Amino acid sequence: MVLLFILLPLFEMVSQPSWNDLRETIADEEVRSAIFLSLTCSASAAAISFIFGTPMAYLLARTDFTGKKVVESMIDLPIMIPHPVIGIAILSLSGRNHWLGQIFQDIGIQLLGTKTGIITVLTFVALPFYINTAKAGFQAVPCRLEQVARSLGAGQSATFFRITVPLTWRHMITGFIMSMARAISEFGAVVIVAYHPMIAPVLMYERFTAYGLKYSQPVAVWLILICLVLFLLLRVVSSPIGKKN
Numbered sequence: 001m002v003l004l005f006i007l008l009p010l011f012e013m014v015s016q017p018s019w020n021d022l023r024e025t026i027a028d029e030e031v032r033s034a035i036f037l038s039l040t041c042s043a044s045a046a047a048i049s050f051i052f053g054t055p056m057a058y059l060l061a062r063t064d065f066t067g068k069k070v071v072e073s074m075i076d077l078p079i080m081i082p083h084p085v086i087g088i089a090i091l092s093l094s095g096r097n098h099w100l101g102q103i104f105q106d107i108g109i110q111l112l113g114t115k116t117g118i119i120t121v122l123t124f125v126a127l128p129f130y131i132n133t134a135k136a137g138f139q140a141v142p143c144r145l146e147q148v149a150r151s152l153g154a155g156q157s158a159t160f161f162r163i164t165v166p167l168t169w170r171h172m173i174t175g176f177i178m179s180m181a182r183a184i185s186e187f188g189a190v191v192i193v194a195y196h197p198m199i200a201p202v203l204m205y206e207r208f209t210a211y212g213l214k215y216s217q218p219v220a221v222w223l224i225l226i227c228l229v230l231f232l233l234l235r236v237v238s239s240p241i242g243k244k245n
Contacts, residue, residue: 010224016219022188025218034203041199042183045122049130049179054172058133060158061138075132078125081105086124087192117194125186126179133178137171140166158204174234181230184216199228 017025025031031080041238060072078086094101094111111117149159165172195202200223208216214229 011093013122014215014221014224015169020219021214021218026222030198031200031222033217034200034219035226037115037118037197038184038223039226041118041122042180044119045126046130046176046180047185048123049127050172051178053123053131053175054134055129055132057175058138058164060115060131062143075128077128079128083125083186083188084192085201087121087189089187090121090124091193108235109191111193113194113196115194115197118190118199121189121193122183122186125189126183129182130175130179133175134168134172137168140171141167151240174198177230177234181227181234183228195228 036060056075057108091112092098094104094117096102098103109116111120113224145163145167146159149163150156154162185201190199191202191205198206200219202217203214204223
């Protein structure tokens with residue numbers, strides 16, 4: 001029943017458009033641009049999460065400090081907050097009446113209606129997925145291995161890159177894919193910060209409201225196929241983790 005609940009709506013969605021509808025849709029320059037923008041922005045958000053989330057994940061995995069549970073709860077906030085609220089919050093920070101928005105304008109950073117704004121929103125919603133996955137990977141590496149390396153003369157950086165990362169890279173890649181998959185499906189926050197340029201979910205919504213199901217379903221099918229490929233890749237990459245554990 002659970003599988004039926006998940007697969008039946010998706011099957012109906014995928015089976016409704018004909019092959020000609022799908023071919024015409026993917027031949028549309030607007031659709032290709034929206035899908036490409038979704039892929040590049042979500043990949044950028046995942047890369048930012050990887051760069052800035054890895055040190056945070058390692059810190060949370062290896063140290064205990066006062067307020068650690070509070071920090072972990074704050075990292076999970078983007079998962080729980082309604083996403084239109086996220087869009088409004090980011091938009092208010094970048095406004096002219098906010099000091100941070102004034103700084104952005106002085107240095108030429110514009111979030112409203114820009115690719116930068118889209119990446120900012122996608123990073124916000126994707127970051128917890130990478131941090132939590134990478135943290136689990138770091139926690140799975142025994143601390144004694146790092147201590148042995150340090151006792152043999154390796155510095156902290158050398159220990160991290162020679163011992164910890166090789167034992168955690170599958171978790172890190174899994175977190176990257178999870179954060180990218182989460183980012184590519186975001187709609188509620190993006191539509192507030194940057195309706196244009198259109199990513200694929202926004203284009204699908206616009207075609208649904210303007211023309212109905214017939215013109216929105218093919219875009220949805222292509223988006224489902226892309227997400228399916230990402231999650232299949234996720235399962236392939238993460239399967240050795242499950243076997244090891």
